[in-house]
Amino acid sequence: MGDFFRAGRSSKVLPVRRAVAQLRMSRPQCPRCHRPLAHCLCALIPNLPSHTRVLILQHPSEVDHALNTARLAALGLQQCEIRVGEIFEDLSRWLAQPGYQPCLLFPGEHSEALSAYQPCAQPRLLVVPDGTWRKARKLLHLNPLLAALPRVQLATAEPSRYRLRKAPGPGALSTLEAITQALEVLESPASFQALLKPFDALIDGQIAAMGEEVYRRNHQRH
Numbered sequence: 001m002g003d004f005f006r007a008g009r010s011s012k013v014l015p016v017r018r019a020v021a022q023l024r025m026s027r028p029q030c031p032r033c034h035r036p037l038a039h040c041l042c043a044l045i046p047n048l049p050s051h052t053r054v055l056i057l058q059h060p061s062e063v064d065h066a067l068n069t070a071r072l073a074a075l076g077l078q079q080c081e082i083r084v085g086e087i088f089e090d091l092s093r094w095l096a097q098p099g100y101q102p103c104l105l106f107p108g109e110h111s112e113a114l115s116a117y118q119p120c121a122q123p124r125l126l127v128v129p130d131g132t133w134r135k136a137r138k139l140l141h142l143n144p145l146l147a148a149l150p151r152v153q154l155a156t157a158e159p160s161r162y163r164l165r166k167a168p169g170p171g172a173l174s175t176l177e178a179i180t181q182a183l184e185v186l187e188s189p190a191s192f193q194a195l196l197k198p199f200d201a202l203i204d205g206q207i208a209a210m211g212e213e214v215y216r217r218n219h220q221r222h
Protein backbone atom coordinates (compact mmCIF):
# COMPACT_ATOMS: atom_id res chain seq x y z
CA MET A 1 0.00 0.00 0.00
CA GLY A 2 1.30 3.01 -1.01
CA ASP A 3 0.90 4.61 2.26
CA PHE A 4 3.01 6.08 4.88
CA PHE A 5 1.41 3.92 7.55
CA ARG A 6 2.66 0.97 5.75
CA ALA A 7 5.61 -1.18 5.66
CA GLY A 8 6.82 0.74 2.68
CA ARG A 9 10.36 1.35 3.76
CA SER A 10 11.16 -2.20 4.66
CA SER A 11 13.94 -3.54 2.53
CA LYS A 12 12.36 -6.98 2.65
CA VAL A 13 9.20 -5.75 1.05
CA LEU A 14 10.79 -4.18 -2.00
CA PRO A 15 11.87 -7.39 -3.77
CA VAL A 16 8.37 -8.72 -3.16
CA ARG A 17 6.88 -5.69 -4.87
CA ARG A 18 9.17 -6.07 -7.81
CA ALA A 19 8.27 -9.73 -8.09
CA VAL A 20 4.56 -8.95 -7.96
CA ALA A 21 4.95 -6.14 -10.49
CA GLN A 22 6.75 -8.46 -12.90
CA LEU A 23 4.09 -11.09 -12.56
CA ARG A 24 1.35 -8.52 -13.12
CA MET A 25 2.79 -7.32 -16.39
CA SER A 26 2.45 -10.70 -18.01
CA ARG A 27 -1.09 -11.48 -16.83
CA PRO A 28 -4.51 -10.07 -17.65
CA GLN A 29 -5.90 -7.91 -14.85
CA CYS A 30 -9.29 -7.68 -13.21
CA PRO A 31 -10.57 -4.21 -14.20
CA ARG A 32 -12.08 -3.68 -10.73
CA CYS A 33 -9.48 -4.79 -8.17
CA HIS A 34 -6.53 -4.64 -10.62
CA ARG A 35 -5.22 -8.02 -9.51
CA PRO A 36 -4.29 -10.69 -12.05
CA LEU A 37 -7.54 -12.39 -13.10
CA ALA A 38 -6.45 -15.68 -11.55
CA HIS A 39 -6.07 -13.88 -8.20
CA CYS A 40 -9.06 -11.55 -8.42
CA LEU A 41 -10.03 -10.38 -4.93
CA CYS A 42 -13.47 -9.06 -5.80
CA ALA A 43 -15.39 -11.95 -4.24
CA LEU A 44 -13.75 -11.10 -0.90
CA ILE A 45 -14.41 -7.35 -1.04
CA PRO A 46 -17.38 -6.29 1.14
CA ASN A 47 -19.79 -3.43 0.56
CA LEU A 48 -19.94 -1.85 3.99
CA PRO A 49 -21.97 1.18 5.07
CA SER A 50 -20.45 3.68 7.53
CA HIS A 51 -21.46 6.93 9.22
CA THR A 52 -18.03 8.31 8.48
CA ARG A 53 -17.08 9.39 4.98
CA VAL A 54 -13.57 8.62 3.81
CA LEU A 55 -11.66 10.59 1.20
CA ILE A 56 -8.35 9.05 0.14
CA LEU A 57 -5.89 11.37 -1.60
CA GLN A 58 -3.54 9.09 -3.45
CA HIS A 59 -0.16 10.12 -4.74
CA PRO A 60 0.17 9.12 -8.44
CA SER A 61 3.16 6.91 -7.63
CA GLU A 62 0.84 4.59 -5.71
CA VAL A 63 -1.71 3.95 -8.42
CA ASP A 64 -0.03 1.02 -10.12
CA HIS A 65 1.37 -0.34 -6.97
CA ALA A 66 0.78 -4.04 -6.42
CA LEU A 67 -0.01 -3.27 -2.80
CA ASN A 68 -2.63 -0.65 -3.55
CA THR A 69 -4.66 -1.25 -0.39
CA ALA A 70 -6.35 2.16 -0.72
CA ARG A 71 -8.24 0.74 -3.67
CA LEU A 72 -9.51 -2.10 -1.46
CA ALA A 73 -10.85 0.48 1.00
CA ALA A 74 -12.56 2.47 -1.75
CA LEU A 75 -14.15 -0.69 -3.17
CA GLY A 76 -15.18 -2.13 0.19
CA LEU A 77 -16.76 0.96 1.73
CA GLN A 78 -19.89 2.62 0.38
CA GLN A 79 -18.80 6.03 1.64
CA CYS A 80 -15.21 6.07 0.51
CA GLU A 81 -13.74 7.70 -2.55
CA ILE A 82 -10.24 7.91 -3.86
CA ARG A 83 -8.73 10.83 -5.75
CA VAL A 84 -5.37 10.64 -7.43
CA GLY A 85 -3.03 13.58 -7.85
CA GLU A 86 -0.45 15.88 -6.32
CA ILE A 87 -2.33 19.17 -6.38
CA PHE A 88 -6.05 18.87 -5.69
CA GLU A 89 -7.73 21.93 -7.21
CA ASP A 90 -11.20 20.81 -6.12
CA LEU A 91 -10.24 20.01 -2.55
CA SER A 92 -12.32 22.81 -1.02
CA ARG A 93 -15.40 21.47 -2.79
CA TRP A 94 -14.72 17.90 -1.67
CA LEU A 95 -14.24 19.04 1.91
CA ALA A 96 -17.48 21.02 1.97
CA GLN A 97 -19.73 18.05 2.70
CA PRO A 98 -22.78 19.34 4.57
CA GLY A 99 -23.15 17.52 7.89
CA TYR A 100 -19.57 16.25 7.99
CA GLN A 101 -16.60 17.45 9.96
CA PRO A 102 -13.41 17.12 7.88
CA CYS A 103 -10.19 15.97 9.51
CA LEU A 104 -6.86 14.64 8.30
CA LEU A 105 -5.61 11.23 9.41
CA PHE A 106 -1.98 12.08 9.94
CA PRO A 107 0.12 11.03 12.93
CA GLY A 108 2.07 13.70 14.81
CA GLU A 109 2.34 15.56 18.05
CA HIS A 110 -0.46 17.94 17.11
CA SER A 111 -2.84 15.17 16.11
CA GLU A 112 -5.80 14.43 18.34
CA ALA A 113 -6.38 10.77 19.21
CA LEU A 114 -9.53 9.46 17.57
CA SER A 115 -12.34 8.43 19.90
CA ALA A 116 -15.86 7.08 19.49
CA TYR A 117 -18.57 9.46 18.31
CA GLN A 118 -20.58 11.04 21.09
CA PRO A 119 -24.35 10.76 20.63
CA CYS A 120 -25.55 13.36 18.11
CA ALA A 121 -21.96 14.18 17.07
CA GLN A 122 -21.38 15.20 13.47
CA PRO A 123 -19.77 12.36 11.57
CA ARG A 124 -16.29 12.96 10.26
CA LEU A 125 -15.04 13.27 6.76
CA LEU A 126 -11.80 11.40 7.25
CA VAL A 127 -9.18 12.55 4.75
CA VAL A 128 -6.42 10.00 4.30
CA PRO A 129 -3.20 10.71 2.36
CA ASP A 130 -1.97 7.60 0.55
CA GLY A 131 1.70 7.51 -0.26
CA THR A 132 5.02 6.97 1.43
CA TRP A 133 5.69 9.24 4.39
CA ARG A 134 7.68 11.58 2.16
CA LYS A 135 4.95 11.69 -0.49
CA ALA A 136 2.26 12.29 2.12
CA ARG A 137 4.21 15.25 3.51
CA LYS A 138 4.60 16.55 -0.02
CA LEU A 139 0.83 16.37 -0.54
CA LEU A 140 0.39 18.50 2.59
CA HIS A 141 2.98 20.95 1.37
CA LEU A 142 1.36 21.28 -2.07
CA ASN A 143 -2.18 21.56 -0.69
CA PRO A 144 -2.28 24.14 2.11
CA LEU A 145 -5.97 23.44 2.65
CA LEU A 146 -5.05 19.88 3.47
CA ALA A 147 -2.30 20.95 5.83
CA ALA A 148 -4.73 23.28 7.61
CA LEU A 149 -7.24 20.56 8.48
CA PRO A 150 -7.57 19.42 12.08
CA ARG A 151 -5.42 16.31 12.44
CA VAL A 152 -6.33 13.02 14.03
CA GLN A 153 -4.47 9.81 14.66
CA LEU A 154 -5.00 6.35 16.05
CA ALA A 155 -4.30 6.35 19.77
CA THR A 156 -3.09 2.77 19.87
CA ALA A 157 -2.64 1.07 16.58
CA GLU A 158 -3.14 -2.66 16.36
CA PRO A 159 -0.08 -4.35 14.93
CA SER A 160 -0.06 -4.54 11.17
CA ARG A 161 -0.74 -7.87 9.56
CA TYR A 162 2.41 -7.28 7.57
CA ARG A 163 4.21 -7.10 10.82
CA LEU A 164 2.84 -10.42 11.95
CA ARG A 165 4.59 -11.78 8.91
CA LYS A 166 7.80 -9.98 9.85
CA ALA A 167 7.76 -7.75 6.81
CA PRO A 168 7.25 -4.15 7.99
CA GLY A 169 8.89 -1.68 10.26
CA PRO A 170 7.52 -0.76 13.67
CA GLY A 171 4.23 1.08 13.67
CA ALA A 172 3.77 0.58 9.96
CA LEU A 173 0.18 0.18 8.89
CA SER A 174 -1.27 -0.13 5.44
CA THR A 175 -3.75 2.53 4.39
CA LEU A 176 -6.52 -0.05 4.50
CA GLU A 177 -5.59 -1.15 8.00
CA ALA A 178 -5.39 2.45 9.21
CA ILE A 179 -8.85 3.21 7.79
CA THR A 180 -10.31 0.01 9.25
CA GLN A 181 -8.93 0.82 12.70
CA ALA A 182 -10.06 4.45 12.52
CA LEU A 183 -13.61 3.43 11.61
CA GLU A 184 -13.72 0.86 14.39
CA VAL A 185 -12.69 3.50 16.93
CA LEU A 186 -15.12 6.13 15.64
CA GLU A 187 -18.07 3.81 15.16
CA SER A 188 -17.47 1.42 18.05
CA PRO A 189 -18.76 -1.27 18.48
CA ALA A 190 -19.30 -1.68 14.72
CA SER A 191 -16.84 -4.04 13.05
CA PHE A 192 -15.09 -3.28 9.79
CA GLN A 193 -12.93 -6.41 9.83
CA ALA A 194 -14.53 -7.60 6.60
CA LEU A 195 -12.49 -4.92 4.83
CA LEU A 196 -9.33 -6.85 5.65
CA LYS A 197 -10.35 -10.13 4.02
CA PRO A 198 -9.06 -9.24 0.55
CA PHE A 199 -5.98 -7.75 2.21
CA ASP A 200 -5.13 -11.08 3.86
CA ALA A 201 -5.54 -12.80 0.52
CA LEU A 202 -3.34 -10.15 -1.10
CA ILE A 203 -0.55 -10.81 1.38
CA ASP A 204 -0.84 -14.55 0.90
CA GLY A 205 -0.58 -13.94 -2.83
CA GLN A 206 2.49 -11.77 -2.28
CA ILE A 207 4.22 -14.43 -0.27
CA ALA A 208 3.42 -16.98 -2.95
CA ALA A 209 4.75 -14.58 -5.61
CA MET A 210 7.93 -14.06 -3.63
CA GLY A 211 8.38 -17.83 -3.41
CA GLU A 212 7.98 -18.10 -7.15
CA GLU A 213 10.53 -15.33 -7.76
CA VAL A 214 13.06 -16.81 -5.37
CA TYR A 215 12.56 -20.18 -6.98
CA ARG A 216 13.10 -18.73 -10.44
CA ARG A 217 16.27 -16.91 -9.40
CA ASN A 218 17.71 -20.01 -7.81
CA HIS A 219 16.71 -22.10 -10.73
CA GLN A 220 18.43 -19.78 -13.21
CA ARG A 221 21.57 -19.66 -11.13
CA HIS A 222 22.05 -23.39 -11.10
Ligand SMILES: [Zn+2]
Pocket residue numbers: 030031032033034035040041042043
Ligand atom coordinates in the same frame (compact mmCIF):
# COMPACT_ATOMS: atom_id res chain seq x y z
ZN1 LIG B 1 -11.25 -8.28 -9.10
